[in-house]
Amino acid sequence: MMNQSSSTMIMEESNFFLEVYLDPFNKRIRIDDYRGNLHLLLERTEELAHKHQVEKLIMKARSEDFLHLFEKSFQPEAVVDRYFLGSNAHFFSKFYTMERKKNDHWITEDGMIQSIYQLDTTINKPYPPKEYELKRADESCAEELSALYREVFQIYPTPLHEPEYVKKTMKEGTVYYVFFHQGKIVSAASAEINSFYKNAELTDCATLKDHRKYGLMKIILGELEDELRRQGIFCAYSIARSLSFGMNAVLFQLGYKYRGRLMNNCYIYDKLENMNMWVKNLASC
Template identity: 30%
Template sequence: MATNELVVTVGDVVEKLAGATIQHGDLNDRIYLMEMSSEASAKQVIHAIEELAQTNNYGKIFIKTPKSKQDAFLHSGYEIEASVPGFYRGLEDALFMVKYLDADRRELENPELVQEIIDVSQDKDTVEAQGLPVKHTLRELGVDDTKAMAQIYGQVFPTYPFPISDPVYLIKVMNDFVRSFGVFDEHNNLVSLAACEIDRKGLNVEMTDFATMPDFRGQGFAHELLHFMEEAMSKDGIKTAYTIARSRSFGMNITFSKAGYEFAGMLKNNTNISGSIQSMNVWYKHI
């Protein structure tokens, strides 16, 4: 099957295959079907990605698809791990579906802790934004900020599914589908940031790439960024916000629950982040 390479990431590649956009490689040891064109045949896509997975001996296939296209995947042995209502334009649900090619990949490490984090997070009451500390500011980031952004990402994340520690990559996505926001201290140093990965056609946004320098943690910057980003996305006509958070992070799961997000499911052993393959929790909110 002919492919057209789009973006080479650290260890993985993003490319077109059978009318679908996929990411695959050894870093995450998986294929991630990110989007199918409206003309793509689900059966042809399944055949192509499974052939690619066998060729490269990947452990997992992970897909995001409109609910209306689920039947072909269900009939091919895919399972639903998460579901976001009204994901596409506020009208159609999105399903996060998987097929495990390595049986060990479906086994959770420390499932009691993972479930405790979900339970603790869901028990939290919704909290409004409290404001930043004195002399701190929050604004949208631009091309001139990408060097500082990359430095923070490189310090915070030993590994990440996309090369966010590369300023060239940050500029590329910033010029395409990403808006980033950051908190600055009293000396105008960037100390915390996050990004909005926007699907303008589907009117949804992934709230992602949250990172805070160690000396500035515990001050609620992620919560403030999330609130600010939601307002910006709502003004931009976006209807649904979601995140894919590390399942073993109390902080990030609690942040989204306290901001009014609903738990949508867990993606087992899905993403290489912070030095290992980790399970990820999906949270969503209509904004």
């Protein structure tokens, strides 16, 4: 098995290019970008999956490769509209163990999505008490951000529990907004920006339990959306825990559309969980 630190690697041969995210903690590999000979690059990808003994392989695929991936026993799980500079990305997966393919919550989670789509979307914008202060986080906030994530999430799929990792993401362009209460960070989220393909994942959403009644997360996500628009980025997506009614409801009420579910996708909160995909076109609102 790989060592426990995740990393991005580039594979180039004479007739293909691959950008691969190695994720040992979640026992998976993700293909974030590719071009060239699809048959050959899929062969190399599978070799990599077997070499590192992963349980799941994920590929962000282009629409024109949809049918070819079916032939290679990949299955579609989710879609992000306009991910590739305006073209859709299809999240395909292949599973390598029986345990990773089993799930006891699927029907329950289907029902939850139906319930969420019945919610009122005309809710007024929340205004928290004046003791709450919204700010864009900088590197001086890294220690406190890590403490927040440690408190909210027993397990998290990326090393946000470590302040140095938070600083690293900031240096690489990830934008964090936070709410302070009495000088302490009580709520946070980030936008992980892909500057080449002009999309962003809204992620790392966390609010301390005692501060969840004021709609802080909706305000933070709205601020992140404004930041993305200022940067000319209109494809926003977010991947939420399928068992978290609250976070999925927040995204729906902010105008995001449900676009599928990634089965047994990552270790988060306290176990391996399914994750729902939500997508929003920031240019249409």
